[in-house]
Structure formats: structure tokens, C-alpha cells
Amino acid sequence: MNDLTLSPIAIIHTPYKEKFSVPRQPNLVEDGVGIVELLPPYNSPEAVRGLEQFSHLWLIFQFDQIQQGKWQPTVRPPRLGGNQRVGVFASRATHRPNPLGLSKVELRQVECINGNIFLHLGAVDLVDGTPIFDIKPYIAYADSEPNAQSSFAQEKLPVKLTVEFTEQAKSAVKKREEKRPHLSRFIRQVLEQDPRPAYQQGKPSDRIYGMSLYEFNVKWRIKAGTVNCVEVIEIEKDK
Amino acid sequence: MNDLTLSPIAIIHTPYKEKFSVPRQPNLVEDGVGIVELLPPYNSPEAVRGLEQFSHLWLIFQFDQIQQGKWQPTVRPPRLGGNQRVGVFASRATHRPNPLGLSKVELRQVECINGNIFLHLGAVDLVDGTPIFDIKPYIAYADSEPNAQSSFAQEKLPVKLTVEFTEQAKSAVKKREEKRPHLSRFIRQVLEQDPRPAYQQGKPSDRIYGMSLYEFNVKWRIKAGTVNCVEVIEIEKDK
Numbered sequence: 382m383n384d385l386t387l388s389p390i391a392i393i394h395t396p397y398k399e400k401f402s403v404p405r406q407p408n409l410v411e412d413g414v415g416i417v418e419l420l421p422p423y424n425s426p427e428a429v430r431g432l433e434q435f436s437h438l439w440l441i442f443q444f445d446q447i448q449q450g451k452w453q454p455t456v457r458p459p460r461l462g463g464n465q466r467v468g469v470f471a472s473r474a475t476h477r478p479n480p481l482g483l484s485k486v487e488l489r490q491v492e493c494i495n496g497n498i499f500l501h502l503g504a505v506d507l508v509d510g511t512p513i514f515d516i517k518p519y520i521a522y523a524d525s526e527p528n529a530q531s532s533f534a535q536e537k538l539p540v541k542l543t544v545e546f547t548e549q550a551k552s553a554v555k556k557r558e559e560k561r562p563h564l565s566r567f568i569r570q571v572l573e574q575d576p577r578p579a580y581q582q583g584k585p586s587d588r589i590y591g592m593s594l595y596e597f598n599v600k601w602r603i604k605a606g607t608v609n610c611v612e613v614i615e616i617e618k619d620k
Numbered sequence: 621m622n623d624l625t626l627s628p629i630a631i632i633h634t635p636y637k638e639k640f641s642v643p644r645q646p647n648l649v650e651d652g653v654g655i656v657e658l659l660p661p662y663n664s665p666e667a668v669r670g671l672e673q674f675s676h677l678w679l680i681f682q683f684d685q686i687q688q689g690k691w692q693p694t695v696r697p698p699r700l701g702g703n704q705r706v707g708v709f710a711s712r713a714t715h716r717p718n719p720l721g722l723s724k725v726e727l728r729q730v731e732c733i734n735g736n737i738f739l740h741l742g743a744v745d746l747v748d749g750t751p752i753f754d755i756k757p758y759i760a761y762a763d764s765e766p767n768a769q770s771s772f773a774q775e776k777l778p779v780k781l782t783v784e785f786t787e788q789a790k791s792a793v794k795k796r797e798e799k800r801p802h803l804s805r806f807i808r809q810v811l812e813q814d815p816r817p818a819y820q821q822g823k824p825s826d827r828i829y830g831m832s833l834y835e836f837n838v839k840w841r842i843k844a845g846t847v848n849c850v851e852v853i854e855i856e857k858d859k
Contacts, residue, residue, distance in 0.1 A: 382628040382631065382751050383628075383751075384626060384627050385682050385751070385753070386626075387624045387625075387718045388623050388717070389622075392621065406761075407762065420621070423709075425693050427707055428693040428694070428707045428708055428709050429710060430694060430706050430707035430710060431706035431771060431772075432707055432709060434769065435710065435770055436765075436770075441718075441720055441722065443624050454664050454666035454669075455667070455669060467670035468667045468668045469667055470754075470756070470757075471668060471669060471671040472670075472757065477754065478627070478629050479627065479629065479680075479753045479754050481680055481753060481754050483678060483756060485762065485763055514624070514718045515709075515716065515717075515718050515720045516709040517709070518711065518770065518773070519768045519770065520768075520770045521765060521767070521769075521770045522645075522770070522774075523645045523724065523773075524724055524763070524764075524768075525763075525764045525766040525768065526675075526676050526758060526760060526763070526764055527760055527766050528760070529675045529760040530673065530675035530676075530760075531675075531757065531758065531759045531760045531761070532670060532674050532757065533673075534757070534761075534762075535760070535761075
């Protein structure tokens with residue numbers, strides 16, 4: 382059978398600058414919204430005509446932050462603590478034979494401006510700059526199966542961690558909220574998911590973790606089920 | 621941005637030998653079931669370990685019966701009578717910049733036999749022999765959105781046509797039902813969807829239409845909302 386070559390039709394802009402910080406499913410971090418920008422020659426208002434009449438979309442995209450050709454028949458889903466193996470086709474893992482991702486997103490607004498097309502989305506689970514290969518409308522009667530049996534992923538991730546900010550982190554975030562509304566709430570939502578690798582979760586450690594969200598470097602530490610956000614620093618100076 | 625080349629990981633076996641006869645969404649024709657066969661080197665029991673604990677799957681596949689590079693910014697969905705144009709990204713049309721299809725299917729059984737892996741599915745909307753690029757488990761809490769607004773595709777296709785068989789067709793089908801259980805019911809389900817091109821629907825005509833289902837050529841005629849199945853012939857002799 383023949384291979385098929387795909388070209389990106391769009392790129393997505395999100396707060397997540399690295400794999401590490403991306404929530405494991407969309408909708409876990411409400412303020413982590415995304416914007417799809419159509420690439421030429423697909424950036425025509427005609428190509429999205431009528432799209433605003435759909436509340437949700439499918440994005441088919443590339444897991445472009447993983448090394449290609451390195452798939453394994455089994456993977457260790459974070460939902461199973463990172464220790465138990467299941468088949469790659471029984472998981473939504475990023476390391477798969479064809480590195481395609483699939484994500485249901487809320488469509489909030491279609492913006493056609495100065496020859497550009499922007500799709501303003503709700504919460505997303507994609508790394509900033511991810512290439513998009515297809516956008517399809519969500520068709521409720523065909524795509525929705527609320528009673529489907531979903532094995533180990535039957536329910537939303539359970540307990541959230543408590544998040545606290547140091548005084549220093551709190552005031553740093555406050556200063557930046559004019560430019561980034563809800564920054565504090567957003568950082569809280571990301572941290573309460575416990576974005577550590579699954580195999581480190583539940584283990585006590587004094588280690589300070591860091592990650593990039595928007596233009597900020599966020600540092601935190603976890604102790605006894607509480608996340609302590611210790612530092613928020615702007616990576617690049619405003620131009 | 622870079623292109624991405626995909627290799628098929630599986631092929632699907634379905635009753636639909638041509639685009640023409642494929643239902644417009646899965647689940648419209650209950651007896652039109654499919655079987656996914658994993659291709660080497662992906663045909664290992666490990667790659668599907670735990671898959672049987674999911675009731676539904678996503679298939680990402682290639683619309684391989686269309687000419688490539690022929691996409692248009694707008695398409696005419698059959699649901700709108702084939703006359704009104706919407707953006708290609710606001711439709712599930714087959715002619716799209718990257719010819720990827722997405723289909724939710726029921727998983728009935730995982731069969732590992734003689735070094736082959738077969739996934740026995742419920743109803744499908746894929747042409748026989750379609751290349752599959754990815755299989756993902758359906759995750760109800762992330763993928764299901766029963767109240768999504770879906771524009772012109774809000775509800776299942778409405779009225780079904782009445783289907784009648786001529787005596788000749790009826791006895792031809794009966795003879796083949798040992799080999800193909802429910803063949804009569806299946807042909808009825810396909811025909812009551814009115815598989816004519818949308819622009820011909822509702823137009824009176826004495827024309828006899830034909831299509832291939834499994835190894836049969838099925839001929840029918842439509843008059844006053846009733847489909848008359850006039851002939852069912854086996855295309856290839858049994859070997």
C-alpha cells in the first residue's frame with residue numbers, strides 16, 4: 382500500500398511551549414485556550430464558510446515534538462501510573478507509528494482579518510506551533526458516544542492538587558495580568574493537574590520544577606499534595 | 621513547515637466496493653460491518669493489548685478513491701441537497717487538502733489468529749480496502765459532546781425510502797444468505813438511504829442504478845419514494 386504525504390494547513394498558537402506542560406486532555410485547563418491560524422493557500426474565508434455554525438471541531442495534528450520512527454508496540458499511559466503497559470493502539474500516546482493527534486476543541490469565534498483566518502478555540506492540549514493537517518466540524522449524532530466504555534480512561538482525572546503562590550510569585554503574576562488576563566488562574570489550573578511525569582508523581586522530593594507558559598518561566602515545588610509556585614519570570618523582554 | 625509522510629498500519633474490509641454505495645455516516649446501515657486487518661510490522665498482539673476494554677474506536681484513514689491535489693475551498697454537502705456551498709473545513713467531504721477521514725466505530729471483537737490481528741467492528745462508512753493510518757481508543761469524557769451544535773448536520777438523515785424486491789431479486793438473495801447472513805436486510809438498509817447522488821434525489825427517473833456490495837451487483841430503480849430492487853447477481857463465481 383502507498384504512503385501518503387500531508388502538508389500542514391494551519392498552525393496552532395497555545396500557551397504551552399513544551400510537551401511537559403500540556404494537559405493530558407483538553408478541557409482539563411480551562412484557561413489554556415488556543416488559536417488556529419490557517420496557512421496559505423488555505424487561508425481563504427471561503428474555506429471556513431459556515432464553520433461558525435458549529436460549536437466544536439476536530440483537529441488532526443502532528444505530534445511533532447517526538448522523534449520519528451521510534452514507536453514501540455506498547456506504551457505506559459500516565460493514567461496507569463506510568464508503570465503498566467498497554468498496546469499503542471489502545472492508548473492516545475504521542476509515540477505511535479504515524480504521529481497523528483486527534484483533539485476535540487470548542488470553537489468560539491472565526492476571525493477573518495487582513496487576509497488571515499484565525500479560529501479562536503476553547504481549551505486545548507497542543508504544544509504551541511503544532512502543525513495541523515485537518516479541521517473537521519464535530520457532528521454530534523455521529524461523533525458522540527457518551528456511554529462508550531473507555532477502559533482505564535473512563536473518567537476525568539480525579540483529585541487536583543492544592544496550589545499556593547509565594548508572595549514573590551503572586552506579585553510577579555499580578556504585574557503581568559494586564560497583558561495576560563487570568564494568568565494567575567491559568568497557572569493554578571496547570572499546576573493542580575500535577576504536570577510532573579507520571580513516574581515521579583506521588584514521590585516526595587524537594588526538587589524545583591520549571592516550565593514555560595506563554596512568555597513566562599514558572600517554577601514550583603510539590604510537598605504533601607500541595608504545589609508551591611515559587612517563581613514566575615518573563616523569559617523575553619517586551620519588544 | 622515540514623510535510624509528514626504516513627504509512628498505512630492497517631487495511632479495512634467492508635461490503636462497499638465503491639464510494640457510491642458507502643453510507644454518509646457510520647451507523648446508518650447497521651449490517652454494513654467492517655473488519656480491520658493490521659499490516660506487518662504492526663500486526664502484533666502487543667500493539668492491541670487492552671484494546672478489547674474499549675467499546676468504540678477512532679479510525680483515521682485515507683480517502684483513497686479521490687484524485688489528489690484537487691481540493692476546492694468550498695464543497696456541496698449532500699445534506700444540503702448538493703446545491704449549497706460550504707467551506708471544505710466546515711464539512712466532512714472527501715475532497716479536502718489532506719485526504720484524511722475520521723470515523724467512530726464500534727469494536728466488537730479483537731481476534732489474534734495465525735499471526736494476524738483482526739478487529740471486528742460494527743457498522744462502518746469506509747470503502748473496502750481503505751488504508752488506515754491510526755487506530756485510537758474512544759475516550760467518552762474527552763470525545764463525547766452530545767449537545768454540540770452541528771449546523772446543517774444536527775440530526776440523523778430523516779426519512780427512509782420504502783424498499784421492495786422483485787421476485788427474481790428476492791430468490792437470488794435468498795440463495796446467497798447461507799454464505800452472507802442478513803444479505804436481504806443489509807441490501808434493504810443500503811437502499812432505504814437512497815444512495816443516488818444528492819443532485820438526483822427527488823427527481824423522477826426510470827433509470828436503473830447499480831452498485832457492488834460484497835461480491836454482488838445490485839440493481840434498482842426508484843419510483844414515488846419506493847426503491848424497487850430488480851436484480852442481485854454474483855459478480856465473481858465462487859473459487
